Amino acid sequence: MLDDRKLDVLKAIVTDYVSSQEPVGSRALVERHALNVSPATVRNDMAALEDEGYITQPHTSAGRIPTDKGYRLFVDRLATVKPLSPAEKRAIHTFMHGALDVDDVVTRTVRLLAQITHQVAIVQYPVSVTAILRHVELVSLTSHRVLLVMITSNGRVEQRVVELAEHQEADLAALRATINQAVVGVAPAVAVERLGALLPEFSVQNRVQASPVISAMLELLAADPSHRVVVGGVPNLTRFSDQFETTVKPVLEALEEQVVLLHLLGEATRGSQGDVTVRIGRENSYERLRSTSVVASSYGTTDDAWATLGIVGPTRMDYPSTMAAVRAVARYVGRFLHEG
Amino acid sequence: MLDDRKLDVLKAIVTDYVSSQEPVGSRALVERHALNVSPATVRNDMAALEDEGYITQPHTSAGRIPTDKGYRLFVDRLATVKPLSPAEKRAIHTFMHGALDVDDVVTRTVRLLAQITHQVAIVQYPVSVTAILRHVELVSLTSHRVLLVMITSNGRVEQRVVELAEHQEADLAALRATINQAVVGVAPAVAVERLGALLPEFSVQNRVQASPVISAMLELLAADPSHRVVVGGVPNLTRFSDQFETTVKPVLEALEEQVVLLHLLGEATRGSQGDVTVRIGRENSYERLRSTSVVASSYGTTDDAWATLGIVGPTRMDYPSTMAAVRAVARYVGRFLHEG
């Protein structure tokens, strides 16, 4: 049904449309690409492509633009990987050089992604599969309040204020020692069990204080830090000030909702270990983003830190470059987290 | 020069223009406001107001719109406080109810502000003037890395990874004890001095490990946490999709730069203890935001937690409502932080 030339034509249409932002006609196509056929022939191919739903006409006397289905075919079978420019490679190194803790890495990554893709970047906090608890600290704030701090081996620090009955410094010290003895050196999942087993061991008197602290710890352990995302490069949206209603507005709304972002990233990378995934237009389940695309990738390794990152932009985007950039950043950050 | 009626006219112009978004003419003015004079009279007043620079004509045959100077006069002398609606008061309570730590308060505040002003909200992290150091923790990550955690009495936790020469757990314990003995219970400013005096006391051998830790602490203490800001309500910008170049784009760009935001807030609240401040158009030093206004207020008390919050929007905004909302939120959050 679709011979090689028709595919070439589709590829040419996508390429030209993405760079010019305007419907592309048969003559322009043969002029700018070495198709070695006449415009008339291209027109026949276009008619076929349109019948199959890969391209469409905005109005009768205009050129063609790709449909979501057209982009999909392009991404799946026609796009060739475009290597990163030296400048982009340099950017990756300069941006990430000297990053210390996880917060820093995430912040830098989101800026980096935004800069080289010229899109809105989203990075999910990595969750460390191999992390173990290093230390639990209890600090008295007032006579009725204690600050609970949990430190894990990958450099994450989680905190929570706990309301408590009147307590003495000595009580805290004992509680701290007991808890640390139980959970330091074990994985979060194991810590949950240990803590559950711990409570009955306290005397009734001490249990009044231990109980709220332990439930707070359980909550912190359950509250997966990878549920947090960071966003950057929002001003890149201004490049699409035409398409305000279809791109700028919906994306701004989506960015405000962490849940939506997590859903988008998760949906995009589901099932595709490690490689770049693209969701085009209506393929995104989030209604408002049906005229935008998400390019995402997981990063890190399954037995180490693992999370996803990606970008959001109009369906009309330069997929080869964007995919290459997302892949490169994901790999680099993955390695960086693993080694550093 | 400006009699009462001229001021009434200016007030009417500002009010109508803000609500209609269109230049307002003399006839519309007398119809919608009880000025008790004819359009011709109003025209004379308008001519005077224009001579003085309070209003201007976009083009010859159009109505008048206020200038920055006109808004300034309106805000200073003409605006009457518009009390919050019951719904808004309810919103304040529901949003803030149940907030626990500082992070949570800031996050909720920014959402709240965005919701009731319908503008982009900015909240600076509060810095506690009376805060004292509660605890310093050192946690071994690898043989060459240590996680430094500083906990202050107001519930803030600051962390930093420190690169270190090879170390033993015992070394760390000693170092931890020494540092805690020196700084726990004192204010950050005092801690800086104590730490400076501490270094010479270490043996040459121990100094290799103490030195990087102490400099990291000094950096953390110097890095004022109030330098962090949180932003929300960005989608509210979509209401101004006309004015894309003058409002949406510059604001998005400013939001990406924490430094700019801090500067804006600081500039706006400088010298005006506790009350709402308005900076209109060109009064803002940041070049790109010369056609937007900032409504800001400090919150908290000088001897307690203290910081600023505010909103950014087009100069053409409903100042009475916005100012009332910013003031109410600032006061509520201030009290909330104080009481706990």
Next chain:
DNA sequence: CTTGGCACTCAGATTGCGCGAGTGCCAGTG
């Protein structure tokens, strides 16, 4: 000082028109 009247201005909407990019179809050709 206020007001009604009046001439004047000019931005924005409306209309009409020609251009040209682009198409679909068809008959001719290798």
Next chain:
DNA sequence: CACTGGCACTCGCGCAATCTGAGTGCCAAG
């Protein structure tokens, strides 16, 4: 049978001309 040149047709877009009316400034009268 695939490709091509030719041709008639469509129709969005840009441009100029026109019209409308909101709004103004000024003036003379109350």
